[in-house]
Amino acid sequence: MISWIRQHWFAFGHAVRHLARPRSGFLLNVLVVAIALALPFAGLTVLENVRPVSEQLSIEPEISIFLALDTPREKAMALAPRIRRIVQDAQDGGESGDARRGGTRLEFVSREQALDRLKNRSGLADAVVALGSNPLPDAYVLKLSEFSGAADASDPSGIDAIAAQLGALPGVESVQVDSAWVKRLAALLHVLRIALGFLAATLGIVVIAVVFNTIRLQVMNQRDEIEVARLVGATDRFIYRPFYYAGALLGLCAGAVALGAVAAALHPLNDAIAEFARLYASEFRLAPLGLASTAALLGLSAALGLLGALFSVRRHLARLN
Amino acid sequence: MIEFQDVTKQYSKDAAALSGVTLSIAKGELIYLAGPSGAGKSTLLKMIAAIERPSSGSVQVNGQDIGKLKPSGLPYLRRNLGLILQQQRLLLDRNVLVNVMLPLVVGGATRADAEKRARAALDKVGLLDKALMMPQSLSGGEQQRASIARAIVNRPQIILADEPTANLDRASAARVLDALKAFHAVGVTCLISTHDEHILDAAGRVIYLDRGRVVDGWHDSATGGAA
Numbered sequence: 001m002i003s004w005i006r007q008h009w010f011a012f013g014h015a016v017r018h019l020a021r022p023r024s025g026f027l028l029n030v031l032v033v034a035i036a037l038a039l040p041f042a043g044l045t046v047l048e049n050v051r052p053v054s055e056q057l058s059i060e061p062e063i064s065i066f067l068a069l070d071t072p073r074e075k076a077m078a079l080a081p082r083i084r085r086i087v088q089d090a091q092d093g094g095e096s097g098d099a100r101r102g103g104t105r106l107e108f109v110s111r112e113q114a115l116d117r118l119k120n121r122s123g124l125a126d127a128v129v130a131l132g133s134n135p136l137p138d139a140y141v142l143k144l145s146e147f148s149g150a151a152d153a154s155d156p157s158g159i160d161a162i163a164a165q166l167g168a169l170p171g172v173e174s175v176q177v178d179s180a181w182v183k184r185l186a187a188l189l190h191v192l193r194i195a196l197g198f199l200a201a202t203l204g205i206v207v208i209a210v211v212f213n214t215i216r217l218q219v220m221n222q223r224d225e226i227e228v229a230r231l232v233g234a235t236d237r238f239i240y241r242p243f244y245y246a247g248a249l250l251g252l253c254a255g256a257v258a259l260g261a262v263a264a265a266l267h268p269l270n271d272a273i274a275e276f277a278r279l280y281a282s283e284f285r286l287a288p289l290g291l292a293s294t295a296a297l298l299g300l301s302a303a304l305g306l307l308g309a310l311f312s313v314r315r316h317l318a319r320l321n
Numbered sequence: 322m323i324e325f326q327d328v329t330k331q332y333s334k335d336a337a338a339l340s341g342v343t344l345s346i347a348k349g350e351l352i353y354l355a356g357p358s359g360a361g362k363s364t365l366l367k368m369i370a371a372i373e374r375p376s377s378g379s380v381q382v383n384g385q386d387i388g389k390l391k392p393s394g395l396p397y398l399r400r401n402l403g404l405i406l407q408q409q410r411l412l413l414d415r416n417v418l419v420n421v422m423l424p425l426v427v428g429g430a431t432r433a434d435a436e437k438r439a440r441a442a443l444d445k446v447g448l449l450d451k452a453l454m455m456p457q458s459l460s461g462g463e464q465q466r467a468s469i470a471r472a473i474v475n476r477p478q479i480i481l482a483d484e485p486t487a488n489l490d491r492a493s494a495a496r497v498l499d500a501l502k503a504f505h506a507v508g509v510t511c512l513i514s515t516h517d518e519h520i521l522d523a524a525g526r527v528i529y530l531d532r533g534r535v536v537d538g539w540h541d542s543a544t545g546g547a548a
Contacts, residue, residue, distance in 0.1 A: 003429045010426065228410050231370070232471070233400035234427035236392075 011241035018218065019246055026250070029214045033207050033254030034261065037301060040200035041255075041289075042262045047193060048293065049286045061144040061159050062178040063166065069137050071171040073110075076138045079169060080106060083140060086165045090158065105143040111136045137173060142166075204304055207254070211247045211308025218246060219316045226317065236317070243313045244306055251305020255298045263288040322348040322479070322510055323369060328378035330364050330533075338364040340533040342378070346512070348478075351505040351525030354514040360530040362514035363407075366481045369512070370402055371395055383478070400428055403472030403509075405482040405501075410468070411456040417443065417467050418452040424475045442474040443467070446500045462493025469500050473509075480504060482513045486520055494520065 019026040065083065067076050087104055109117075114136040119125045144159065159177055167175040219226070226239055266286050277284040289297065323346040330339040339361045346352055354362040367373040368380045371387045380387040385398060411420045418439055425435035443449045446466040448459075456464055465485055472480055482501060486494035498513075498520055505511045505524075513525075521527055529536050 006431065007429060224410065225412055228412060229423065229427055230396075231372075231399065231404050231406075231410070232424035232427055233396045233398075233475070235396045238396075238427050 007238065008241065011238075012245050014242040015245035015249060018222070018242065019249060024218075025214070029210060029250055030253045030257060033210050033250060033301075033305070034257035036203045036206045036210070037254055037258035038261050040196060040203055041258050041297060042265070043192075043196040043199065044293075044297075045262055045266070045286065045289055047189070047196060048289060050189065053284065063142040063144070063159065063163055064176045064178055065140040065142065065166050065169075065172055066174045066176070067138045067140075067171050068173040069135075071138060073138065075171055077108065079140065079171065080108065082169060083142065083166060086162060086169075087142065087144075090162050090165075107141045107143070109139045109141055111138050114139060207251065207301075207304045208308040208311065211250055211305045212312040214250060215243050215247055215309045215312035216316050218243060219313065240313045240317065243317075244309050247305040247307075247309020247312070248302045249305070251308070252298060252302040254305070255301025258301070259289070259294060259297060322346055322350075322383060323512075324379070324381040325365075325368075326379045326381075328368065328375045328380055330361070330368065330373060331376040337533050339368075339375075342530075342533070342535055344528060344535060346510065348510055349505075349508045350510055351502070352510075352512045353521050353525050353527045354512060354530060355518060355521060355527050356516065356530035356536075358516055359532075360516075361533040362516075362530055363483050364533075365530065366483050366512060366514055369479070369481055370404055371398055396427075400424070400475055401478045403469075403475065403477035403480040403504075405465070405468050405472045405480065405485050407484040407487050411464060411471075413456050416453050416455055417448065417459070417470075420456065420467060421452075421470045421474050424471060428475065439470070439474055442470040445473070445503070446470045447496070460493065462489050462496060465489060465493070465497050466500060469497065473504055477509065479510045479512070482511065484514055484516070486515065486517060 018024060065079075067079070083106055084104075087106075091104075111134050115128065115134045118136065119128050142162075163175045163177050166172060229239055266288060270285050273284065273286060288294075325342045325344045328339055328342045329337060331337050342361075342365065354365060356362055364373055368375060368387060369382055371382075371390055375388050382398065383401065385394070387398075390398060411417075412423070418436065421439040421442055422432075422435040425438055426432075430438070440449060440452060443452050446469050448463060448466055448470060451459060451463065451467075456467065459467060469482075469485070472482075480501065485497050485501065489497065494517075501511055501513060502524060511525075513520075515521070
């Protein structure tokens with residue numbers, strides 16, 4: 001065990017000494033690999049920041065039914081069965097059986113509750129107080145989760161049909177389908193995630209190719225040393241190991257530089273985002289990746305470097321045999 | 322210890338480096354492989370180190386058949402051999418001490434132990450005072466002695482020296498040969514190839530090669546040189 005550690009320590013030191021040589025081109029290679037890694041790392045940082053926001057937003061189809069301001073509370077409350085009936089009819093028009101009895105939920109939001117929520121959510125408490133009287137109407141919120149009738153949750157035209165019927169009810173001022181944009185955002189994020197995956201895979205191959213070539217040059221430069229080592233009884237593992245460490249170190253350093261560059265770029269970017277978010281009364285900021293994600297990306301960078309070195313060493317040292 | 326049985330090495334259809342070589346070398350012998358350039362001396366030494374494999378016949382070193390040796394077994398064979406090549410093949414970007422330590426390091430020795438033994442080996446070849454010098458700053462003879470130190474640092478059972486005195490002046494050649502004979506004196510089997518008949522002496526057995534064949538297996542250089 002001690003001998004094994006000693007051999008690895010020797011290989012690590014050997015790799016560091018070679019990479020630290022002025023003409024090894026290590027810094028340039030780190031820069032090239034870091035540029036390739038920075039793009040997917042930046043994309044991942046943005047997605048990681050947007051993900052919690054998108055998860056907080058409901059992607060259930062949701063219809064808000066706003067009543068006229070002068071609608072009496074009793075009349076407002078009496079609308080509930082009629083709303084349920086409209087939804088039920090829409091469901092009956094679609095599939096039959098238990099699947100039709102979806103998880104449709106109807107919530108009455110009184111104008112007082114709405115005002116309280118407005119105060120608490122938006123940080124506009126002072127502005128609301130300044131209004132004097134409550135300008136908000138009573139409303140119903142209809143959530144169509146697991147809805148599977150003619151107006152399927154994934155079928156915007158079906159939901160629009162329900163909205164039209166609800167809008168025709170007496171005392172209803174307006175009807176708003178709330179969740180379409182959230183679904184679009186979720187779909188967009190999904191597409192972006194897939195695109196980022198392709199980008200990461202492509203640039204991962206670039207990283208492997210760069211490390212492959214770097215190690216190839218090292219093998220060529222150290223050809224004499226490798227041959228002498230073989231003549232004095234070095235095993236293949238002894239010869240390969242420093243190159244593996246060199247590849248992993250190259251990947252690791254490049255990963256660290258890429259993460260540093262992305263973190264540094266967040267500062268000016270956040271200034272612009274803060275301006276934008278303020279318009280929506282939001283405090284949204286792009287934060288650097290967490291410790292676990294950072295460690296995982298550094299590990300991935302090192303693994304890509306190791307993989308490039310592995311391919312290169314196997315291919316080029318085999319030729320020297 | 323070393324057995325060649327009807328060994329042929331064919332690099333191409335027309336050129337045989339060795340043809341039907343059969344010979345036996347016992348433990349502790351001093352062997353001079355003599356013959357003109359291209360006689361097959363280097364090929365014979367390379368076969369013992371498994372750098373080359375026989376086209377036919379068998380080469381046995383310490384009971385191991387070189388032709389059947391797996392690549393994974395090569396390092397362990399070579400750790401029992403001390404190789405001294407015509408071109409010293411010292412690593413020019415490392416000092417002499419580090420060069421001599423190399424066989425010990427690849428074998429897993431600690432740095433302290435490797436350095437101690439490398440210094441002892443350099444002392445034996447008279448180069449201890451130049452341990453920290455770079456190889457380029459040594460003379461040809463000194464570089465050859467440094468490569469001898471590297472070859473013997475692992476206390477090998479067999480030393481294979483391929484033209485160790487080539488390109489050296491007489492005084493340097495004599496020092497190199499003296500160093501090799503000193504190891505033979507303590508029981509190490511030494512094979513020294515040379516095309517220079519002047520270095521042959523009665524201390525060793527001479528195997529004369531010509532065009533890949535052994536033409537005079539038992540040659541007493543004291544009675545008239547290689548035949």
